[in-house]
Structure formats: structure tokens, C-alpha cells
Amino acid sequence: MTQPLYMKIMTELREQILGGLLDTGAKLPTEKELSEKYQVSRITSKRALTELEQEGLIYRIRGKGSFVKSLVSKKASPTATRRLLFILPFVTDFSVGNFHEGLNPVVAESQYEVMTVDMDFLANKTADEIMAEFDGLIYYVDDMDQYLDLLLELSLSQYPVILLDKKLYDLPYPTVLSDNVDGGRQATQALIDDGHQQIAYIFGERVHPQSVRQRYFGYLQTLKAANLTFHTAMNDQTATIHSLSDYLAANPAVTALICENDLVAIAAMRQLRQLGKNVPEDYSVIGFDDIQAAALVDPPLTTIAQNFKELGATAGRALLRQLQSNTLPVDAAIPVRLVKRQSTSFLSRPDR
Numbered sequence: 388m389t390q391p392l393y394m395k396i397m398t399e400l401r402e403q404i405l406g407g408l409l410d411t412g413a414k415l416p417t418e419k420e421l422s423e424k425y426q427v428s429r430i431t432s433k434r435a436l437t438e439l440e441q442e443g444l445i446y447r448i449r450g451k452g453s454f455v456k457s458l459v460s461k462k463a464s465p466t467a468t469r470r471l472l473f474i475l476p477f478v479t480d481f482s483v484g485n486f487h488e489g490l491n492p493v494v495a496e497s498q499y500e501v502m503t504v505d506m507d508f509l510a511n512k513t514a515d516e517i518m519a520e521f522d523g524l525i526y527y528v529d530d531m532d533q534y535l536d537l538l539l540e541l542s543l544s545q546y547p548v549i550l551l552d553k554k555l556y557d558l559p560y561p562t563v564l565s566d567n568v569d570g571g572r573q574a575t576q577a578l579i580d581d582g583h584q585q586i587a588y589i590f591g592e593r594v595h596p597q598s599v600r601q602r603y604f605g606y607l608q609t610l611k612a613a614n615l616t617f618h619t620a621m622n623d624q625t626a627t628i629h630s631l632s633d634y635l636a637a638n639p640a641v642t643a644l645i646c647e648n649d650l651v652a653i654a655a656m657r658q659l660r661q662l663g664k665n666v667p668e669d670y671s672v673i674g675f676d677d678i679q680a681a682a683l684v685d686p687p688l689t690t691i692a693q694n695f696k697e698l699g700a701t702a703g704r705a706l707l708r709q710l711q712s713n714t715l716p717v718d719a720a721i722p723v724r725l726v727k728r729q730s731t732s733f734l735s736r737p738d739r
Contacts, residue, residue, distance in 0.1 A: 392427045396435035404444050404455055411515050412540070415445060415453040446543045448536075456543055471706060472521040473503040476529040484676065484693060486551070489700030490525070497707050506533065514540040523547035523706045528555060531597070547709040549702045553597045554718065561709075563702040566720040567598045567675075570691040571605020573725045574645050574673045577689070579613050582734035583643040583671060586610070587634065588619040590627045591651045599647045602675060602691075606645055617641075628654050632662060642670060642734055649674035649681045649690055656684065656730065671731035686729035697721050 403409045416424065421432035436453050439445045447453045471494060475486070487503070494501055499522070506529065509517075514537055517524065526538070528550050535558075541548055542558055550562040578586050588606050590599065603621060610618050617640070619626045625634040628651050635641060646652035652674030656666050666672050666686055674681060677692035698721050705716035 392425065393431045393434040393438065396421055396425055396427070396432060397438050400435065400439060401442075401444060404439075409455050411455050412513060413455045415455070417452060446540070448539070454540075456540075468520060468522055469499050470521050471499050471501050471523050471525065471703075472517065473501050473525045473527075474506060474509065475503055475527045476506055484678070484695035484698075486695050486699030486702070489696035489698065490703040491699075493700050493703035494707065497711075499707070509534050509537060512537070514544065514546070517541065518544060518546055523549070523710055525549045525551060525702050525706060526560075527551040528553035531555065547706055549706045549709075549716070551698065551702055559715075561705055561716040562718045563698055563705060564598070564718075564720060565693045565698065565723050567601035567723070568605040568608070570675060570693075570723040571602040571607075571645070572609045573605075573723065574602075574675070574691050575606045575609035576613075577725055577727070578643045578645070578671060578673065578731065579609070579615070581643075581671065581731060584615055585617045585638070585640045586615075586643045586645060587638065587641045588626065589631060589634070589644050589646045589651060589655055590621075591647050593624065593627060595621065595647075602645075602647060628658070631655055631658050635662075643731070644670055644672045646672065646674045649676045649678045649688060652688055652690070652730070653680060653684050656686075656688070666730050667732040668735060671734075673731055677726050681726075682728065689728045689731040690726050691723050692726045693723055694721050 400415065409415070415436070418429050418432045418436065421427070421435065422429050425432070436445065436447065440447055440453070444456055445453050446456045473490070487501070491501060502521070518541070524541070524547070526548055531553065538548065538555070538558055538560070542560065548560045550560045552564050554562040554564065575586060588603055595603070607618060623634070624630070625637065644652070644655055646655055652672050656672055659666055659670055664670055672688065674688050674690040677690045681688040681690045701719050701721060705719065708714065708716055
């Protein structure tokens, strides 16, 4: 019986992959190239690639092509490295938040060690090299589009990865992040309780990260629940720290500012001082993150504190659970809390 043409293509490619002639990550010929080489239709060459994909030998990326998949997943390796990789954009800046305070004791208890590096570490690393050197990865999502190809390849090999701070909805990774929506609610409610009714939301840039959007949503929800109609529009081009004076000039009734993070809040207080305004007498200001500088500025900044210790511990426990029981953890939202300091106060000028 004559072998179907797609089987001939599939068999030859399979032999090249299993025989090591095509390395992991190698790009296969396109459907058009295969159809020309074997003198078959595009439908036939497409079926051959589809069959190889279903066998788990290749993966396909829309618009880029077909690639050889890693044949050995890390979890099936006969020897474990007992090392975990932690990718963090601000490795040496603990003023932003110290995840290690919670992470290190959790993984040490299970006799793992953590290697913490910045994003540049991945620039020259392949998925196979990461899987060979480390048992799992905790990845702090900074740029939503960065290293997506690498993360996709790791997911296809079922390599354990836990995301921090932001959710990548196109990839099947569990995420540990702060409850930013509730943070926006707490910040807004604190100002409402102080008598403020015209509360502005000030962004750092015109491009808004996922965490900032979530805080903004909490702000909107709380204003709605309090029947307050004034709010900052996300697409308001002046509602950034770079155009703060223009925004306040256009909205003279505003008495309080919620800033997307502490750095923006500190910059806002500096600009208000330059405008001859006092905090909190003229404007109450509140930030997010509770970085070290928040307690040291004048006046000390009211802020929403992230629990970085619990974020690190939860990420560590989730990764270990995946390694030890081969079960995929669920997403976790870590509670945040209001830290009341002197940059906010009860509205003293209700006539504004």
C-alpha cells in the first residue's frame, strides 16, 4: 500500500528531529517550502506539520513558523539542580520592595537555593539552558512583551514558572500579585472619609501598566459607590505628573490626588510646593507601594503598602508546590493596606 505523501514528509522530519539533526528551537521549512520540495499541495505539507505538532515534536507560532520543541521537560530530568531562578528588574534596589524576605526562608526549608538576576540574564539564554540549570523560574513581569518567545517555549515544555506583579493572559502561568483593585478602593475611600469629593488620579506616564489600570479601576468603583461624579479620565493627556500644573488649573475644585505610585506622589508634592501650595492643607496626596522614601519625605507620604514579604513567600510556595506535586497553582492576590501619614488630612477648605 502506498504511503500517503504527508506521512513521507512527517516521517523524514521526525527522523531529523529525533536523530538530532534539527536542534531544539530550529525553524522548520514553511508549508510552501515543503510543498515545493516534495512536489505536493500546501494542504499536504500543512497536514504533515499539524501531525508533528500533535505528537509534541514541534510548536507553531502564527506569523513566524514551526519550531522544534524540547524533547525533555525539566520536571522529567533524572537529577534536580535544587536551584530556582528569580528574574527581577530591580535586583539591588530593595527600596522598591524586598521579595527575598519571604521567598528565601520558604525555598531554603525545601533545600533549594535562589539565584536572583536582572532581565539581561535572559538575553543570551535558551529555554533548554534554563531548564538544564534551574528547576523552576519566578519571573517579575516588567515589560508585558519582553521574552514572550522564551516564556512560550518554557510553557510548551511544561516547565514550572510563576509570574509576579502582572498577569500574562496569553500564557498558562499562575500569577502572584498585589490586590491593586482593592488598593485603589482603599486610597479613594480614605480620602472620601476625610471629606474630599473631587479626587484626581495622577499617572506617571501616558502608557499605563496593568497594575496601574487595576488601581485606577478601584478608584472609579469607589467613586461610583459614593455617588461622586467627578473623576479623572484615563485618556486625559494632562493627568500625568509631567502636566500636573495644567491639570490642576483646568480642575480648580480638586482637593486630593491619588498617584499611581509613591515616586509619582513624591514628585507631585515637589511640584505643588513649587506652585506655592501646601500638603496636606491645599491638597491631600496619596501614593502606592510604601517604598522607603515614602516615610522620609516632608510631609511623610500616606500610601498603600504592598506586602512584598508575602508576595515572595507565596510565589516560592506556589513554585515548590508545582515542583513537588506536579499540580498547577492558582493565581493569588495578596492583600494591601493603607498606611496613614501626614500627606493626607480632613478637608479643611470645603469651599473649594
